[in-house]
Amino acid sequence: MYEHLETAQNPTNLKRVVVEPVSRVEGHGKVTLLLDEDNKVQQARLHIVEFRGFERFIQGRPYWELPTLVQRLCGICPVSHHLAAAKAIDQLVGIDPHNLPVAAEKLRRLLHFGQVFQSHALHFFHLSSPDLLFGFESDISKRSIIAVIGAYPDLAVQGVKMRKYGQEVIRMISGKRVHGTSAVPGGMNKALTKAERDYLLQDIEQMIEWSVASVALIKKVHCSNLPFYDDFGTIRTNYLGLTKADGALELYHGGLRAKNAEGETLIDHVDYCQYNDYIHEEVRSWTYMKFPYLLSLGKENGWYRVGPLARVNNCDFINTPLAEAARVDFKAHTQETMVHSTLAFHWARLIETLHCAEGIKDLLNDPDILSHDLVATGEKRYEGVGVIEAPRGTLFHHYQVDENDIVTKANLIVSTTSNNQAMNESVRQVANEYLSGQELTEPLLNNLEVAIRAYDPCLSCATHAIGKMPLQLELVDANGQLIDQLVKHGNGEIERNFHG
């Protein structure tokens, strides 16, 4: 591993390279590399600079506001926050998962499939495909979705329509594409009508067909240069996620399972309400982000990865046939029990996309989905925990309320936090393998972004502003003097300013 590159021994004598922000990921990120006089990487860190204030935003609010309020934490996966909060709040009104009305649970699952489907489609077709289809070090003008549209017109249109379909699933259930309020304490607030169900059924076969094709495409891309894809940014880690009781892939509700790099089970079928007994979070001085780890393995060895790669690695099977066949194929491509390639996140993500499409079809054809028995009631409690597999990985919402139903304590562990250490490790691996001793160029620096993008991190949830998204690279000497600067503007134009 590359832990020795987290903190340099004599940082004051090193040049500092700042990559800010990482482009084509959600929000603002910054990579700092400290180089010695021979341009050897002596320190590498991924800073996530705006990832804070979630708990402060929630505390002091009445609990029934939360399913709506928390959607504003993230513009990319508001449904995941909505459902994680709803699961926690079910407990505050005395409803455990097994007491939720059948139709309410199935509607939530359908909503969640729609969310994961559209989020994964967005990531692959619009964020990662330029890198994957044109190569990481190709001309910058080729590495954009516009270039993909030009070179692969059918693929680009499919991406737009898959994304749109997932949004339509959300809209039919929530009433809106964003900011909808469908989950309420103890259930759901609106049944799916037959007309809405039939509308969604119209295109589901097409969505499955395109999902199958996208899995075939990523397999072809990955296997066309297998040694490189299996090595780039690759780290051998533990993996954490939810699985069903029978070991199947699970996105909405299940027990916590963790496996180590050899595929040995570390924890299994753990009730997520007890997550505090198994997972702790470490604070480090140089970043706002915490570093979660498995308590049994300690801070040094207990960190883990979450998300599509973790889920597909951890599960015993997938309960939809096409995705299961794709999973078997995926696992067979390596001789190891676990797939550790960071770029295999893309392949796993598309297997899950296919699973979501199949799951949507199954649920739409389930008569329970039209039921109006949607809400259960119980006795008030003062603490609730909701956990869900969001597109980027396991998402924890934990609330305590007082006698006036006001939230007194909130703890959120979002998937990007869980992947924090792993992203840092991948950055160090790439920096060490691909940048050390070489001149800094845009294609080389894009390699760093490629490694980070594989995790699909959410670096600053749900904000944007015209004029705030340049990619800036700075070279600063040991005295703090800026001696070189490379700026990639929003229109892709590169500007270089020498100060030396």
Place this chain on the structure above:
Amino acid sequence: MVKPVLVFGYGNLSRGDDALGPLVLEYLEAECKLDQIDLLCDFQLQIEHALDLVGRELIIFVDASVACKASFHFNVLTPIQDLSYTTHAMSPNALLAVYQSIKAVPPPPSFLLSIQAEKFELGDDLSAKAQANLLEACVFAAQRLEEPSLPLWLDHVC
């Protein structure tokens, strides 16, 4: 049948001045006749929004902007195949380019109403400056929507 005019405000209501786009929509919903006007709100522009532009005759995008020097700015948009493809910072120009690419025809005439903004922290209220700018921008937008005509709107580009 889609309505001929689309006003698309985007931003996050819980992130300070990022709320400006959605807040303009709230004003227009309360103050304008919407027989011929659709209002669309989202956190940010995404590629599938190209499909929401289909069949329109005039489009206004409304967004907060740290780059805006005046209280607000109203300008014509053209399709530009830029490389700003972050999911949080897709430009309206790029969205028009996506429309052009997938529909193989030029996009409808489109304008950007950008409103000067400065604070974007989670849980922030609107800044005092953004509040004042919002009022001016709302009045301006409502006036344009009273007469949805391309030549007239072009006269008000600033």
